[in-house]
Amino acid sequence: MTALLFMHREMLRPEFPFKFIRHQGHSFRQPLHTHDYVQIAYVVRGVCSHHFNGRLLTASKGDMFVIPPSVEHRLETFEDKTFDLVLLDFLPLLLDERLKPLSQSLYERLTGEGGDAGQAAEGMQSWVHIPMNKQPLVEQLLQDIQDEFEHKEEGYQLSIRLNLAKLLLLLERERRKAARQPSGPAAVRPHQRQFEEIVRFVHENYDQDISLEEGAGMAGMAPTYFSHSFKKETGLSFIEFVHEVRIERAKELIRQQSRTMTDICYEVGFRHLSHFIRTFKKRTGLTPTAYRKMVCKIVK
Structure with missing residues (x-):
């Protein structure tokens, strides 16, 4: 049985608990792990597999998912397939009161409050496909966040917080839109x-x-x-x-x-x-x- 790796919030800077990671190329494989912070992943280009809370999912361009604290997962690319994957690691306290107005359910998912994290992950619709007409907006927000994180000019922390809040708002709206649509073949x-x-x-x-x-x-x-x-x-x-x-x-x-x-x-x-x-x-x-x-x- 593969050992489960635990990634602690101490990997994030205490004064600004946020990290931007971008993986590009042909080969990427994470060990199965959990963490006590939130991670948002977005597929900019290509295809990858996501072992998420006991399920194996295939993610492609436009797929965005939220991994809350304590949920087992692993990302892996397919052999010889190019990819571009963005990961945002952060603690919910980074957004303070900006988070709660988005929706109570989103707040609970990100903070891990309101019940067992594994059960929450199963039914929380944390996997959302961003439609093609919204993908340029998402990717511009991510690029802005990357630029701010890398250059760290004056005011970069506020800029990252605002762009992250915009990203979460867009994610929550698309999640609600998907939830309102009827299920089954007729819904497509x-x-x-x-x-x-x-x-x-x-x-x-x-x-x-x-x-x-x-x-x-x-x-x-x-x-x-x-x-x-x-x-x-x-x-x-x-x-x-x-x-x-x-x-x-x-x-x-x-x-x-x-x-x-x-x-x-x-x-x-x-x-x-x-x-x-x-x-x-x-x-x-x-x-x-x-x-x-x-x-x-x-x-x-």
Whole structure:
């Protein structure tokens, strides 16, 4: 039997009990463990498995889950699958009274109050899929939190608290929305499953040529109908969505400051540098070079 690892709150700084962790790459495996603080996990890209309170779950882009104190869990990636996973570790006291107005049930889940943690985890709907139109908001909040945590400029603690409260509010609203929906096959929108698979495919293959016709073929639809339905579901046309995924990945690579723009252009799936520059500026308001200069100033 595998020994259960316990992670204590002393791993967090007493004066500001919060930690931001980002795992990226091809290989990640946690030991089975518990902790006496709260952890929020969000899958930015890719797929991973989550051993959670005796269950084995598969998580993919847009999945967010809350691990309360004393609940056994372990995260693990699939072999040769790229991933981007964010973990937020914190004590509820970090948010003080900001937490209680969100809902009493959320407060109890995060603090471990109101009963046995294992039983609470079973029925608390702590696993929520963030819809595609809300994922950019979640990911921007996480990026802001990461920047504040890493640079620690004056006021960073307040900024992290506010962004964390926003994240929890969004999570709670999506949880309530999911709870209001009827269960069973009839509750699933007609094309929801096809689009979720297509979205996952784009995030795992953005560096390849992906056409509207290929997306339509995966959904079993005519291209025109597919384009209309995809935009209705996500708020973006299929090609816009592919570009969005590629530009977000390009921004990550630019922030690493270890590749040329030409290398980044091809690595994220563009075949012409001029097209990459035009698309990047259209979606961010800056050319890739201007974005890199801005990032360098922030880091300095």
